[in-house]
Amino acid sequence: MNEKIKLIIVDDEYLERNLLKNCIEWDKLDIEIVGEASNADEALKLIEQNRPDIIFTDINMPVMNGLKFSKMVKEKYPEIKIVVVTGFDDFQNAQKSIKMGISDFIVKPISDDEVYKSVLKLKEQIEKRRSDNEEYSALRRQFLENLPYIREKFYNELILGEFDEKKEYEHMMFLGINLRGNFYQVAAIECIQETAENEETRFLNTIQLLNKARSFFRGMIVFLDTMSRIIVINNDENTDLYEKCEGFMDKNMDADICIGVGTIKDKLNQISISYKEALEALNYKVAVGRNSVILHSNIRASGKKIYEDTESLTEELTFSIKSRLTDKAIAAADAILDSIDIKSEGAVKAIRIAVGNIAALCLKTLLESGKDIDFIYKENIRVNSEVMKISTMPEAREYVKALIKETIDISNSVNQHKISDMVQEVKKYIDEHYNDHNLSLTSVAGKMYLNPSYLSRTFKKEAGMSFIEYLTSVRMEKAMELLRKDEYRAFEVAELVGIPDANYFCSCFKKYYGVNVSDFKRADKKA
Known part of the structure; x- marks a missing residue:
């Protein structure tokens, strides 16, 4: 429902005021008479209290005449419509009042039809003004609602170098952006989301990190570029952006992020260069790893091919x-x-x-x-x-x-496992061929297709004894078995265990068991 138009009547004569009140049906015009005054002082108080849309005022009033009163009202409330009611003798003065911003004047004696036409004209003007104000307010609300997106579009044009510097200062003032001075530096924050389930999850993670960045980098410009990277523009020479980025990284170690920082520039139109440097630094994460803050000036130049012959x-x-x-x-x-x-x-x-x-x-x-x-x-x-x-x-x-x-x-x-199997096979061969006079490391290595040195080294490492020590132990243990049977003489046992030289056999036996062959046989008989 539209708000009614409010009207005040100012005249020092009661009958004139009453005549105006009753000359037309105000309600049918959606006009409400909110007050009446007999002089300018009373009227000014009513105006302060009610803020009317229309004032009907007489010119000839005590203390302050209608023209002076109208001038005071228009100076303080220029939107109020004022209709001056005057006698014929004041017609020329009334005409002069038009220059003061008076909306209309009516000559006494007043005519109902004249009042109706004047009020109807003013009503149309007020309603149009209200409509324009409402439309303007709606547009302004819409503008304010979209202001973050308009600013973000401007920021992206700024970092891409797509702007006219002279025009952009006006644009920035209009958008409420304060970028002045000769200190500009850009950082780019990338949220690495290779394990994100879907695009919605990636977007929500990015917005969450963006909100954290806006809270952390207070006083700086923070927004998303066209690739959903978080961009920070620092315009304060007393703030070290690199240190701030390291602080942000420390506070968000749970996030998989990387930050590139461009170099400091002294002109607004060089912000795009600092932005490109920040992206180049960001690409260097391939070298330094994730969760790193990379300063462009620290990047080494490289002239390598992508992949050299190796x-x-x-x-x-x-x-x-x-x-x-x-x-x-x-x-x-x-x-x-x-x-x-x-x-x-x-x-x-x-x-x-x-x-x-x-x-x-x-x-x-x-x-x-x-x-x-x-x-x-x-x-x-x-x-x-x-x-x-x-x-x-x-x-x-x-x-x-x-x-x-x-x-x-x-x-x-x-x-x-192969070595263990090989050593076990060598042991088995020795166990089966210990009586061969020609059995040796070289002959066994030949049988197994192995290098004698490798066999010697490997056998000792795996078995804990040398090849010859194992062979001797097998021959000596077999010799003891044969000697206990008391069927063979010492030289025969030596022959049977693969040692054709009986003296050498006896020497080996004594060295192995700590007793000579004859003493062992006597002791074994007594036992």
Whole structure:
């Protein structure tokens, strides 16, 4: 329901006031007479209390005439419509009053029709003004509601360098943006969300971090760029943006984020340069890892290709893994990763390719070492999945380091089983051929297709005694069994256990058991 138009009548004569009150049906025009006054002082009090839309006033009044009164009202309340009621003799003065902003004048004696026409004209003007005010208020509300988005659009134009500096100062004033002076620096915050379930989750996580940033970086401009990165513009030379970013990182260690900081600029139109530097620094997260604050001025220039030829490094890595030289293998893998230009656009893909190749080499080594194919197949699926999650150089180095260590540990384990089996086979051969006079380390190595030095070293490490010590122990224990039967003489026993020289046999027996053959036989008979 529209608000009624309020009217006040000012005249020192009661009959004139009454005549105006009754000359037309005010209610039908949605006009309410909210008060009447006999002089200007009373009228001013009524105006203060009721704030009318229309005033009917006589010119000739005591103390203060109608023109002076009207002038005071228009100076304080310019929106109020004033109708001057005058006698014929004051017509020329009334005309002059039009210049003061008086809306209309009526000559006494008043005519109902004249009052009606005047009031109707003023009513239309007031209603139009109200309508315009309502429309303006609605537009202003709409503008204020959209102001954050309008500002954000402006900020994005600013960081992209899409603006005319002279015009933009006016634009900033209109939007209530205060960017002055000769100190501008930009930071870009990226929320890494590789494990986010869907786009909605990623968006909500970004908005949550944006709200935290706006609270933390108070006094600075904080908004989202077109790629949903959080952008911070610092215009205060007394604030160290890099330190502030480190503080923000410390307070949000639970979030997977990275921050790039551009260099300080002294002109508004250079904000776009600081922004580009912040993005370049942000891209360097591939090198330094996540949850880092990277200052553009600390980035080293690189002229490498995205992925250099690393054939010789791959050969060195292969040899080191097969030789189980962990440190050398890790160093070779690091050299391969070092050949990648981490500032290039395809750096992450190049890192994953390199890690994938190293992983394939490790699996091939395990397969060649004797690991079963089912194990290799399952490991291949697991490794491929893990490699696709790597997005920074530190992650790649840690993964490759762990993978090489695991590969060599598994190879050692497989090799250990092989060695154990080989030593057991050698022992079995000795147990079955101890009586062969020609049995030796060299002959057994030949039978097993092994290098004699390798067999000697490996046998002693695994069995805890040398090859000849084990062979001697087998021959001596067999010799004791034969001597206890009392069927053979010493030289015959020596022959049967593979020692054709009886004297040497007796020497070995005494050294092994601490007693000579004859004393052992006598003692054994008594027992």
